[in-house]
Amino acid sequence: MRDTGRVSQDPATGDAKRPLPISTKLGYGFGDLGFSITNTIIALFFSMFLTDVVGVRAKYAAIAVFLGRTWDYFNDPFVGYLSDRTRSRWGRRRPWLLFGAPPYALAFAMMWWKPPIASPIGLAAYYAVAYVLFDTATTALSTPYYALTPEITDDYDERTSLVSYRMAFSIAGSLIAFTTPLMIIGSMRPENSGRVFLMGIVYGVVAAAPMWVVFAKVRERPGHVDEEPPSLKESLKAAWKNAPFRFSATIYLLTWVSIDIVLASLLYFLKYRMNLESKSDLVSGTIFVVAFLSLPAWEWISRRWDKRVAFLVGISFWAVIQIVLVMIAPSWGLTAALVCAALGGVGVGAAHVLPWALIPDAVEWDEYHSGRRHEGMFYALVSLAQKVASSLAVPGALLILDATGYVPNSPTQSASAINGIRLLFGPTPAVLLVLALVCAWRYPLSREEHARIRAALEARKNAEREAAPTAP
Numbered sequence: 001m002r003d004t005g006r007v008s009q010d011p012a013t014g015d016a017k018r019p020l021p022i023s024t025k026l027g028y029g030f031g032d033l034g035f036s037i038t039n040t041i042i043a044l045f046f047s048m049f050l051t052d053v054v055g056v057r058a059k060y061a062a063i064a065v066f067l068g069r070t071w072d073y074f075n076d077p078f079v080g081y082l083s084d085r086t087r088s089r090w091g092r093r094r095p096w097l098l099f100g101a102p103p104y105a106l107a108f109a110m111m112w113w114k115p116p117i118a119s120p121i122g123l124a125a126y127y128a129v130a131y132v133l134f135d136t137a138t139t140a141l142s143t144p145y146y147a148l149t150p151e152i153t154d155d156y157d158e159r160t161s162l163v164s165y166r167m168a169f170s171i172a173g174s175l176i177a178f179t180t181p182l183m184i185i186g187s188m189r190p191e192n193s194g195r196v197f198l199m200g201i202v203y204g205v206v207a208a209a210p211m212w213v214v215f216a217k218v219r220e221r222p223g224h225v226d227e228e229p230p231s232l233k234e235s236l237k238a239a240w241k242n243a244p245f246r247f248s249a250t251i252y253l254l255t256w257v258s259i260d261i262v263l264a265s266l267l268y269f270l271k272y273r274m275n276l277e278s279k280s281d282l283v284s285g286t287i288f289v290v291a292f293l294s295l296p297a298w299e300w301i302s303r304r305w306d307k308r309v310a311f312l313v314g315i316s317f318w319a320v321i322q323i324v325l326v327m328i329a330p331s332w333g334l335t336a337a338l339v340c341a342a343l344g345g346v347g348v349g350a351a352h353v354l355p356w357a358l359i360p361d362a363v364e365w366d367e368y369h370s371g372r373r374h375e376g377m378f379y380a381l382v383s384l385a386q387k388v389a390s391s392l393a394v395p396g397a398l399l400i401l402d403a404t405g406y407v408p409n410s411p412t413q414s415a416s417a418i419n420g421i422r423l424l425f426g427p428t429p430a431v432l433l434v435l436a437l438v439c440a441w442r443y444p445l446s447r448e449e450h451a452r453i454r455a456a457l458e459a460r461k462n463a464e465r466e467a468a469p470t471a472p
Contacts, residue, residue, distance in 0.1 A: 103140075261424060
């Protein structure tokens with residue numbers, strides 16, 4: 001993430017280029033702190049909150065998560081379409097950040113309240129509704145926020161740098177979410193339900209505040225704000241015909257569903273397989289400290305080689321670590337768990353930066369072939385695809401726990417339940433990561449091809465400006 005401030009040559013146009021100001025990168029990147037905090041807390045604690053604090057069976061928890069996330073099938077493309085068509089004195093994306101933060105904080109807090117409902121079906125219904133409201137509020141912030149990436153800069157390497165800053169805050173948010181909520185909660189047990197709700201209130205407010213920082217520090221480039229908005233049909237058609245977008249969206253999808261499954265099963269693995277519940281914050285913190293420290297290395301590798309090559313190296317390493325985790329035994333102790341966490345953190349760092357850095361380049365491919373830009377819809381569809389997959393993967397993980405005999409809060413679990421936890425935590429993410437590697441191997445947009453497209457777009461715009469009639 002190092003910025004030298006030196007002017008270099010743009011490979012697309014041959015002109016001098018200057019890096020984005022660090023203040024812009026920091027201001028934009030800071031926004032992901034809030035999303036990371038809430039998403040990580042949900043991924044890490046929500047399943048165990050439902051089973052071990054609220055006391056519902058894993059299959060009812062699966063129903064709540066599935067119903068809650070299913071709503072995202074509809075609201076992501078809708079918000080992307082609306083943000084592409086928003087016109088205001090603040091631009092297209094920034095008004096959503098300004099007005100969407102308070103509902104986001106409130107909805108997150110309500111996910112962690114234990115209502116006075118005795119029926120398992122009633123509890124599942126409440127948490128499904130709470131999840132729907134939270135996901136709606138999240139979409140209203142995240143889709144416009146992510147769509148700012150290609151609107152801040154069109155430079156291939158500067159986008160990687162911008163995403164690296166964002167992911168530095170993302171990993172910092174994950175580290176906060178892994179280590180500090182338990183300071184408020186204590187442990188995930190029924191008697192601590194009030195503390196869990198307090199945690200939801202605190203982190204809802206903390207997570208919403210960065211959106212106002214992004215609003216204050218980041219501006220959209222005027223040329224894109226003034227463009228005529230595309231129709232919904234046109235945007236969907238453009239996404240389908242865009243091969244780099246299809247590949248980058250699939251790579252992102254497989255990588256982040258792997259992360260979802262790892263986070264959903266991590267506490268179960270540490271508590272019931274490794275007997276390290278009291279050290280869960282230390283182990284999970286190690287993952288994200290190493291991931292944070294690895295970010296400059298992954299940015300350097302992507303600049304020296306190519307984003308695709310860097311992804312192949314980093315995710316291959318992480319997939320191997322996930323396979324090794326199948327063999328780890330309780331007798332190996334805390335040291336072995338920390339070593340595996342540190343090695344896995346190297347791959348997690350790559351997963352945070354590189355899939356996101358691929359997506360903005362597809363916007364220029366689209367503009368080159370269609371003459372229009374559809375970044376709001378593109379980011380909405382990426383978010384939608386990830387949420388659709390998670391709406392199946394995370395409830396599926398809970399159903400596996402239930403089917404293998406998992407008993408909430410039991411001091412010991414059956415051998416079949418332990419094996420179910422091992423299956424979820426180790427080989428399942430590894431298989432998804434291998435599929436992501438196959439897609440990355442076939443990814444069609446290289447650094448050189450992207451530079452050629454940008455040069456062609458610049459030449460096209462110059463020709464249009466020269467041909468435009470001058471005002472008398």
